[in-house]
Amino acid sequence: MLKKITPRLWILIIALVISIYAINLNPWASGIEITNVEPGSLEEQYGINNKEIIKSVNDISINTVLDYYNAVSKYSNTAKEIELITDKGVYNYNATDDIGFIQDNLTIISAREPILNTKERIISINKIEINDIKYFNKAIENLFPKKPITITTSKSIYSYSTNTIPKISVSKSKITNLKKGLDLEGGTRALIKPVSDKDIMDLDVENLIDVIEKRLNVYGLSDIKIRPANIGNEKLVLIEISGADSEEVKEKISQQGKFEAKIGDEIVFIGGNKDIPFVCKDDGTCATITSCDVFEGTNQCIFQFAITLSEEAAKRHSEVTKTLNVIQEDSGSRLDKTLDLYLDDRLVNSLQIGSELKGLETTQIAISGPGFGTTRDAAIDDASKNMNELQSVLITGSLPFKIEILKLDSISPIVGNNFVQNALLVGIVALIGVALVVYIRYRRIKILIPIMITTISELIIILGAASLIKWNLDLVAIAGIIASIGTGVDHQIIITDEIISGESQNLNWKERIKRAFFIIMGAYATTVVTMIPLWNAGAGLVRGFAVTTIIGTSIGVFITRPAFASIAEKLFNK
Amino acid sequence: MRLYKYFDKSIYKKVINGHFVSKIMGIKEFYFKNLKRLIILPILLVLLSLFIITSHYYKTGDLFNKDVSLQGGISASLNTDKEFPDLEKQLELQTNKDVTIRKLTEFGSDNQIGILIESSDVKNDELRSALEKITNIKLTKENYSVQETGPSLGRLFYRQMLISLIISFILMSLVIIFIYRSIIPSIAVISAAFSDMAVTIAIIDLMGLKISTAGIAALLLLMGYSVDTDVLLSTRMIKRKEDPVEERITKSIKTGLTMTATTIAALFAGYFISNSFVIKEMFIILMIGLVVDIIMTYIVNTNLLLGYVKKNA
Numbered sequence: 024m025l026k027k028i029t030p031r032l033w034i035l036i037i038a039l040v041i042s043i044y045a046i047n048l049n050p051w052a053s054g055i056e057i058t059n060v061e062p063g064s065l066e067e068q069y070g071i072n073n074k075e076i077i078k079s080v081n082d083i084s085i086n087t088v089l090d091y092y093n094a095v096s097k098y099s100n101t102a103k104e105i106e107l108i109t110d111k112g113v114y115n116y117n118a119t120d121d122i123g124f125i126q127d128n129l130t131i132i133s134a135r136e137p138i139l140n141t142k143e144r145i146i147s148i149n150k151i152e153i154n155d156i157k158y159f160n161k162a163i164e165n166l167f168p169k170k171p172i173t174i175t176t177s178k179s180i181y182s183y184s185t186n187t188i189p190k191i192s193v194s195k196s197k198i199t200n201l202k203k204g205l206d207l208e209g210g211t212r213a214l215i216k217p218v219s220d221k222d223i224m225d226l227d228v229e230n231l232i233d234v235i236e237k238r239l240n241v242y243g244l245s246d247i248k249i250r251p252a253n254i255g256n257e258k259l260v261l262i263e264i265s266g267a268d269s270e271e272v273k274e275k276i277s278q279q280g281k282f283e284a285k286i287g288d289e290i291v292f293i294g295g296n297k298d299i300p301f302v303c304k305d306d307g308t309c310a311t312i313t314s315c316d317v318f319e320g321t322n323q324c325i326f327q328f329a330i331t332l333s334e335e336a337a338k339r340h341s342e343v344t345k346t347l348n349v350i351q352e353d354s355g356s357r358l359d360k361t362l363d364l365y366l367d368d369r370l371v372n373s374l375q376i377g378s379e380l381k382g383l384e385t386t387q388i389a390i391s392g393p394g395f396g397t398t399r400d401a402a403i404d405d406a407s408k409n410m411n412e413l414q415s416v417l418i419t420g421s422l423p424f425k426i427e428i429l430k431l432d433s434i435s436p437i438v439g440n441n442f443v444q445n446a447l448l449v450g451i452v453a454l455i456g457v458a459l460v461v462y463i464r465y466r467r468i469k470i471l472i473p474i475m476i477t478t479i480s481e482l483i484i485i486l487g488a489a490s491l492i493k494w495n496l497d498l499v500a501i502a503g504i505i506a507s508i509g510t511g512v513d514h515q516i517i518i519t520d521e522i523i524s525g526e527s528q529n530l531n532w533k534e535r536i537k538r539a540f541f542i543i544m545g546a547y548a549t550t551v552v553t554m555i556p557l558w559n560a561g562a563g564l565v566r567g568f569a570v571t572t573i574i575g576t577s578i579g580v581f582i583t584r585p586a587f588a589s590i591a592e593k594l595f596n597k
Numbered sequence: 598m599r600l601y602k603y604f605d606k607s608i609y610k611k612v613i614n615g616h617f618v619s620k621i622m623g624i625k626e627f628y629f630k631n632l633k634r635l636i637i638l639p640i641l642l643v644l645l646s647l648f649i650i651t652s653h654y655y656k657t658g659d660l661f662n663k664d665v666s667l668q669g670g671i672s673a674s675l676n677t678d679k680e681f682p683d684l685e686k687q688l689e690l691q692t693n694k695d696v697t698i699r700k701l702t703e704f705g706s707d708n709q710i711g712i713l714i715e716s717s718d719v720k721n722d723e724l725r726s727a728l729e730k731i732t733n734i735k736l737t738k739e740n741y742s743v744q745e746t747g748p749s750l751g752r753l754f755y756r757q758m759l760i761s762l763i764i765s766f767i768l769m770s771l772v773i774i775f776i777y778r779s780i781i782p783s784i785a786v787i788s789a790a791f792s793d794m795a796v797t798i799a800i801i802d803l804m805g806l807k808i809s810t811a812g813i814a815a816l817l818l819l820m821g822y823s824v825d826t827d828v829l830l831s832t833r834m835i836k837r838k839e840d841p842v843e844e845r846i847t848k849s850i851k852t853g854l855t856m857t858a859t860t861i862a863a864l865f866a867g868y869f870i871s872n873s874f875v876i877k878e879m880f881i882i883l884m885i886g887l888v889v890d891i892i893m894t895y896i897v898n899t900n901l902l903l904g905y906v907k908k909n910a
Contacts, residue, residue, distance in 0.1 A: 209742075212744075214750065254750075254754065254757050255753060255756065255757060257753060269743070429746075429747045429749070429750040430744075430745060430746045430747060430750050431721075431743075431745050432742075432743065432744040432745065433741070433742060433743045433744075434742045434744070435674075435676065435739055435740055435741055435742040442872070442873060445870065445871055445872050445873070446871070448870055449866055449867045449870045449871050449876075452866040452870055453862070453863035453866040453867060454863075455866075456859075456862030456863055456865065456866050457859045457863055459862065460855065460858045460859045460862050461855075461859065464851075464855045464858075498811070498873055498875045499811055499814065499875070501876075502811070502814075502815075502875070502876060502879050505863065505867060506818050508863070509822075509859070509860045509863055509864075510821075510822070510825070512856075512859045512860070512863075513825055513856040513859065513860065516852060516855050516856050516859065517829060517852060517856070520848065520851070520852040520855075524848055538832075538836070538837075541832060541836075542828055542829050542832050542833075545772075545773075545776045545828040545832065546821075546824065546825040546828050546829070548772045548776075549769050549772050549773065549821050549824040549825070549828065550818075550821035550822070550824075550825070551821075552765065552768040552769055552771075552772050552821075553768065553769055553817045553818065553820045553821040554765075554817065554818070554821070555764075555765070555768065556760070556761035556762075556764040556765050556768075556817070557761060557814055557817060559757075564810060565810050565811060565814045568811070568814045568818075569814075572818065
């Protein structure tokens with residue numbers, strides 16, 4: 024029997040097997056998959072990885088995301104009241120996860136909690152005297168006790184102690200390996216255009232993409248696809264982010280901009296690696312919220328972070344400040360002009376320049392600014408937000424152009440879910456319809472069955488190919504798949520008819536198949552060729568259609584059709 | 598008696614109703630007897646279509662009606678089963694702009710699963726607040742999708758898609774010329790394809806269908822599909838010298854109609870069952886095109902080739 028399987032059939036079988044493996048159909052996929060492990064967390068240290076499936080937490084079986092959150096809820100903390108006495112003062116504040124400062128030798132070296140100050144020595148915490156480091160650790164342990172947790176995953180069992188809920192993200196396990204496009208998964212799609220008086224080069228667009236990617240990553244948005252999309256002469260950028268909120272994305276992108284620091288009219292430095300090689304962004308040491316105050320009913324908090332200027336920028340800075348005059352004030356002396364920060368040609372901040380900076384060529388600069396709110400927490404949040412934005416603009420560089428948003432789509436995931444079920448139904452009914460027509464025409468099961476088997480195999484292989492190349496299946500891509508299947512059936516009918524008519528003319532097999540394939544190749548070439556312009560059309564939004572149609576018909580012509588010819592030979596050649 | 602040879606008896610195991618046979622024979626007789634004269638039909642159709650398209654162009658400035666993705670505007674969908682029968686009027690009152698509403702229903706039950714709102718004038722925020730006020734539903738990213746296209750972008754898309762249509766047509770023609778390497782068969786296929794597109798677009802205009810980028814992609818696919826049947830017919834007519842010409846044509850029609858029938862069956866299923874407007878739009882365009890293609894292939898293409906084949910026999 025095995026001898027009867029021709030090479031062409033082998034190719035089909037191998038392709039089928041690879042595809043089924045690639046699709047990784049797992050309708051019984053249960054449990055919750057870990058989608059993200061926070062860098063620096065306990066979980067990362069203990070070796071928990073992405074893609075592991077959580078089976079149970081502390082012996083509680085986990086089947087849904089809700090199960091997981093219920094199981095870890097006991098690790099979340101309520102705020103604790105802290106009374107910290109140092110050699111300089113008494114401080115009262117609330118803390119949830121940790122004490123809010125970093126100490127070295129019982130001296131505060133960095134404070135996240137804004138009311139605290141550095142360089143102060145710890146005397147007592149909540150009335151417990153802290154004489155040495157042992158007492159300190161014990162106090163921390165009492166305030167934020169670590170509880171044991173055991174997470175059992177598909178890979179291994181992790182047991183450790185933690186005082187917060189695990190810093191990992193989870194979601195329902197996937198049923199197949201097929202990547203769903205934005206239309207099915209939900210998310211945000213934006214088409215943006217860089218706007219400038221000068222011509223935009225391809226290199227500019229590349230830089231823009233680089234910067235936006237870093238920027239969106241900085242804000243914790245993952246699963247981002249950004250690519251150039253050209254329409255005619257317009258150079259645009261297409262951004263697609265699964266699961267993101269479109270307002271969030273719009274804000275992040277819109278702020279993307281041109282950063283300049285000027286004193287008077289002179290530009291001292293601009294955003295970007297050349298002028299600013301380093302921007303501090305970690306918590307606690309060189310980027311913090313330093314103090315909070317109340318001014319006429321509004322809470323104000325000050326943030327501060329350090330940046331390093333390049334030598335060129337430092338030189339420019341000293342040259343410009345050299346010419347300025349010093350003004351004496353109660354709070355200190357400063358120069359008579361301010362360092363104005365412009366974002367998108369809009370003044371966002373004016374920094375007073377301490378007089379000690381006059382003429383000084385220094386590469387270390389501290390930038391500070393305010394945040395406001397009705398409560399202190401709101402002010403802290405606002406200050407953090409402002410600090411983050413300023414940092415990002417400086418870190419990721421500025422662009423010599425502004426961004427115009429031409430298209431913004433926000434797609435909800437629910438439609439996607441309905442669509443998949445619906446698509447399955449369409450597929451089944453379509454196959455039945457095709458089978459009916461084929462049967463009415465030929466009235467032979469011997470013809471119907473190979474055609475249906477071949478068609479279904481083709482569908483599986485196309486989906487397998489899509490999984491392998493990780494192509495995002497969106498609406499138009501699925502339309503392309505349906506189109507390919509339709510073409511596939513057509514070609515099989517051509518082969519069948521050539522074989523049958525060849526019968527009455529006593530042509531040998533090779534001849535009959537050859538004639539059929541001539542027609543098929545002609546049809547294939549015209550289909551592929553009509554799809555080519557779609558690669559770039561519509562900013563690549565219909566590219567999915569072109570790709571799946573071309574891949575689908577190619578798979579058909581080179582894999583399934585030849586196999587079908589072999590099968591037909593077996594069945595018809597009595 | 599000669600006509601019986603056209604049926605390959607081994608295919609039909611059951612005894613075919615004699616009446617059925619004579620009906621088919623009747624159609625076939627009519628077809629071959631009047632083939633040359635039948636060409637009036639497609640010629641009229643094409644002329645009429647060109648007229649319809651041109652007048653549409655003068656009236657609206659476009660070849661066909663554009664939807665919001667090509668014209669600029671908002672397409673929003675709200676997932677809810679609550680019905681709001683006067684939503685369109687109420688939204689228009691609230692926003693003072695033109696709004697169109699369509700219902701998304703579940704296949705087989707007619708239950709509403711969503712509402713599709715389209716407008717070329719309303720802004721996203723306006724629509725959101727008006728919608729929330731009228732329906733009393735809080736719009737979140739879970740239940741509400743919005744696709745907003747600026748009008749300049751829409752125009753760019755439109756121009757680009759039209760250029761794609763032209764490029765595709767040229768490329769397709771080149772492939773045909775390459776396959777047949779002689780003028781007349783190539784012209785036969787290319788004219789059939791062109792006529793198919795022209796009549797399909799005219800029908801779309803008459804139906805008032807609004808076309809999106811996906812719709813134009815469907816037109817491109819249609820070009821490829823319609824050419825399949827032409828390639829089949831032309832190849833058989835030119836290359837199969839062992840049968841008389843009429844027989845070659847008949848066999849091609851049989852194969853070709855089967856091909857078209859299977860495709861239409863699948864598209865039909867998709868059109869009625871799918872609850873995606875994009876899919877519906879693409880499939881209806883394809884179905885219209887395929888039906889028109891039957892006329893174009895088996896009257897235009899056949900006629901143009903008949904003379905050529907008889908000459909080279």
